[in-house]
Amino acid sequence: MSFRIQKPQPLLGLLFLLLNWNAFALESRPDTIESLAKSEQWLFLMHYQPSTWGGYKGLATSPKFYAHPEGRTHPKKELQALVQLFNEAHQNSYKVDQHPRCRFPFRFKWLKRNLKGFAPTESPANCELYDLYIDKHNAKSIGISFSSYNVNSPSSAFGHTLIKVSSNKNLNDHSKKTELLDRGINYASNIPDGVNPIWYAVGGLAGFFPGTFSSVPYYFKVREYNDYEARDIWTYHLDLNQTEVDDLMDQLWELGNSPYDYYFLTENCAYYVLRGLQAAVPRIQVMDKVPFWMIPGDTVRALAKVPGLVKAVDYRPSIRTQVFARLDKLNPDQAEWVKDLASNKVNTSALSTFSESQQRDMLDAGLDFIELINPDDYYEKESPSLKAKFKLLQLRARNPLETLSLQIPLPEQAQPDRGHESARWGLVGRTDTLGHFGLGFDMRFALHDVLDGEVGYMRNAGVGFFHIEGTYWEEQNEFILDSFAALEVIALPAYSYYQPNKSWKMIFGHERRIDENCLSACDLFGIELASGRTYALTSQEDLLIYGLITTELKWSRHLPGSDFLAGVGPDVGLLYHWSLNTKSILQYKHYFYLGDQREVYRSGLAELRSTITTNWSLGVSFQNNEGHKSVNLKLFNYF
Incomplete structure (x- = not known):
C-alpha cells in the first residue's frame, strides 16, 4: 500500500494562513507571552501589585482599564486579550474613541517594541479625545512640581506633587509668565464636600476616598498653591x-x-507620579528609592538621587514671600501705609505725599498684601477687600512707572529634596532620679517636628503620623509603651500685623503618664487640642515665645471614679534656633481637671537637638512630670 502525497495549493495555503493568523500568532509564541506576562515592565505599566493571598491585583479599579474581564487579577490573560484585541481590531467597527489604539496607545507601542512578530493589520482609529489631549498638551518637556508643606490644611500638610507638562523644550526661553500656559496633570483624592477633618484623616488613611487623574491649566495650580494657600512651588525639570x-x-x-x-501615606500623589514615570521610562528606577510609606517630599528626593535626571530646579515664591520681599524695600512710613490696608481703607491723601516711585512700590506691595490676608474674599463679588483692591488698581493705572521685578534668590535651605528622609527611628538612653536606667526606642513613620533640622521643611511646625515611643527598664526587667500618637500636629508661626497667624496643636493617641489622678501611672487614650499665639523676640525670628490654651479629653480604666479625664490649662514655651541644624525648646504645661477629687497635672521639658548630617541627629532632654525627673540622650536616623 502506498500513500499519495498531494502538493499543497499555494493560494489555498496562503488564504488559510491569513484567516488563522491571530490564533497562530498567539499559539506559536506561548513562551514569549508567558515571559512578557511575568516581566517587570508589563507588571509595572499595568500597575499590578502582589496580592495578599498570592497572585497579582491591579491598582486601577475600573473594568475599562483592562482588556479582559479578569484582567485586574490575571496579568497573562490580560496580555493575551490585549494582543488579540489589537490583532482583531481591523475586523471590527468602533465608535469614536473606542478603538483599542485610542484606549491603550502606550500598551500598543510597548507591544510593538517587546513582543516579537506583533504587527497587527492597520485599521483607521477615530480618536477625537486622545488627539485633543495630545494637541492641547503639545508636550516637549516634563517637570515635577512640588508645593510646600502647609500644616494648616489637612490635604496639604505633607505637600503635593503634580506633573508639569511644557510645550517649550528650551528652559532658558521659559519665563515665569509663559510657564503659566503649561498644563498640570494632577492626581488627588475625590472628597465629598462638607467632610470634617477627623473623617478626612480616617478616610484618607483607610483608603475610603477614590483618587483620579485630571489635567488642568498650570496657572490654576499656581493660583491655588502660590496665591490662595501662600505656598512656594518648586519644579524639577x-x-x-x-x-x-x-x-x-x-x-x-x-x-x-x-x-x-487613595491612601494618604502610601498610594497618594507621590506614589502615582513616580510609578507612572517609571512605567513609561523604565531606565528611571525611582520606586526602589522610596519607602513603603510615601509622601510628596519623597518624590523629589527620589528624583534627585537618579544621576542626571534633574536638569534644573525652578522656584516660584508664594504670595507671602513676595509680600515680605516688597515690604523690605519700603521705609517705615511707606510700610505703615500698607499696613493700614488691612482694614480695607485706601488713604489716597496720605499716598499723595510720597514720590511717584515710592507710590509705585507702595501700591505694588499693597495689592499683594490685600491678596495675602484676604484669600477667601475673592469668591464674594461685593467683599470690602475686592473693592479696596479695585481702588488700588485704579491708582496703580495712573502711575506710569513699571513694576520693579522681584529678584528673590532660590533659597537652597528650603529646597525640599535637600531635607531629611520622611521616616525616623531612634535609640534613647534614659535615667531617672531614682537611679533607674532604661533603653528606649522612638519610631515615627512621618514626617517632621519642630526640633528636626529645618533644611527642606517648614519652620516652627511639625506633623507626625504613627509616632511610637517605648522603654525597657533594666532594673524592673519591664518594657513600657510610653506613647503612641496616631496623629500629632503643631504650628507655631510668628504673629505679626502683616501675618496674624494662629498657633495650634493637636495630638490624638495614647500616653503613659505619671499622674496623681491615677495614683501612680496610667495609660491615657484621647485627644489634646490647643490654640494660641507665638511671638518672635528677634527680627530674624530666631527666638520665639508661645502661649497656648490646651484642652484635653482622655480615657483610662485606671482612673478612680469616672474613666474620663477632662482638663484645660496653659502650655507655654520658648523655641530658639541656634542655627538651621540646632534648636532648643523650653516648655511648661499646667492642666486643671474638671470633676471632684481631680488633681492638677504639671510637666516641664528642656531639650536640645542638633542635626549631625542630613539624616542623623543627636539630642538631649530633661523632663519633669509631677516630680518624676529623667534625663534622656537621643540618637535619631531618618530613612
Whole structure:
C-alpha cells in the first residue's frame, strides 16, 4: 500500500494562513507571552501589585482599564486579550474613541517594541479625545512640581506633587509668565464636600476616598498653591528625550481612564507620579528609592538621587514671600501705609505725599498684601477687600512707572529634596532620679517636628503620623509603651500685623503618664487640642515665645471614679534656633481637671537637638512630670 502525497495549493495555503493568523500568532509564541506576562515592565505599566493571598491585583479599579474581564487579577490573560484585541481590531467597527489604539496607545507601542512578530493589520482609529489631549498638551518637556508643606490644611500638610507638562523644550526661553500656559496633570483624592477633618484623616488613611487623574491649566495650580494657600512651588525639570516624553503622556492617558484607591501615606500623589514615570521610562528606577510609606517630599528626593535626571530646579515664591520681599524695600512710613490696608481703607491723601516711585512700590506691595490676608474674599463679588483692591488698581493705572521685578534668590535651605528622609527611628538612653536606667526606642513613620533640622521643611511646625515611643527598664526587667500618637500636629508661626497667624496643636493617641489622678501611672487614650499665639523676640525670628490654651479629653480604666479625664490649662514655651541644624525648646504645661477629687497635672521639658548630617541627629532632654525627673540622650536616623 502506498500513500499519495498531494502538493499543497499555494493560494489555498496562503488564504488559510491569513484567516488563522491571530490564533497562530498567539499559539506559536506561548513562551514569549508567558515571559512578557511575568516581566517587570508589563507588571509595572499595568500597575499590578502582589496580592495578599498570592497572585497579582491591579491598582486601577475600573473594568475599562483592562482588556479582559479578569484582567485586574490575571496579568497573562490580560496580555493575551490585549494582543488579540489589537490583532482583531481591523475586523471590527468602533465608535469614536473606542478603538483599542485610542484606549491603550502606550500598551500598543510597548507591544510593538517587546513582543516579537506583533504587527497587527492597520485599521483607521477615530480618536477625537486622545488627539485633543495630545494637541492641547503639545508636550516637549516634563517637570515635577512640588508645593510646600502647609500644616494648616489637612490635604496639604505633607505637600503635593503634580506633573508639569511644557510645550517649550528650551528652559532658558521659559519665563515665569509663559510657564503659566503649561498644563498640570494632577492626581488627588475625590472628597465629598462638607467632610470634617477627623473623617478626612480616617478616610484618607483607610483608603475610603477614590483618587483620579485630571489635567488642568498650570496657572490654576499656581493660583491655588502660590496665591490662595501662600505656598512656594518648586519644579524639577527632567532630562527626558522626546520619545520618553511621548510615552509618559500616553501612560498618563491610560491612567486617567480609571479611579484608584487613595491612601494618604502610601498610594497618594507621590506614589502615582513616580510609578507612572517609571512605567513609561523604565531606565528611571525611582520606586526602589522610596519607602513603603510615601509622601510628596519623597518624590523629589527620589528624583534627585537618579544621576542626571534633574536638569534644573525652578522656584516660584508664594504670595507671602513676595509680600515680605516688597515690604523690605519700603521705609517705615511707606510700610505703615500698607499696613493700614488691612482694614480695607485706601488713604489716597496720605499716598499723595510720597514720590511717584515710592507710590509705585507702595501700591505694588499693597495689592499683594490685600491678596495675602484676604484669600477667601475673592469668591464674594461685593467683599470690602475686592473693592479696596479695585481702588488700588485704579491708582496703580495712573502711575506710569513699571513694576520693579522681584529678584528673590532660590533659597537652597528650603529646597525640599535637600531635607531629611520622611521616616525616623531612634535609640534613647534614659535615667531617672531614682537611679533607674532604661533603653528606649522612638519610631515615627512621618514626617517632621519642630526640633528636626529645618533644611527642606517648614519652620516652627511639625506633623507626625504613627509616632511610637517605648522603654525597657533594666532594673524592673519591664518594657513600657510610653506613647503612641496616631496623629500629632503643631504650628507655631510668628504673629505679626502683616501675618496674624494662629498657633495650634493637636495630638490624638495614647500616653503613659505619671499622674496623681491615677495614683501612680496610667495609660491615657484621647485627644489634646490647643490654640494660641507665638511671638518672635528677634527680627530674624530666631527666638520665639508661645502661649497656648490646651484642652484635653482622655480615657483610662485606671482612673478612680469616672474613666474620663477632662482638663484645660496653659502650655507655654520658648523655641530658639541656634542655627538651621540646632534648636532648643523650653516648655511648661499646667492642666486643671474638671470633676471632684481631680488633681492638677504639671510637666516641664528642656531639650536640645542638633542635626549631625542630613539624616542623623543627636539630642538631649530633661523632663519633669509631677516630680518624676529623667534625663534622656537621643540618637535619631531618618530613612
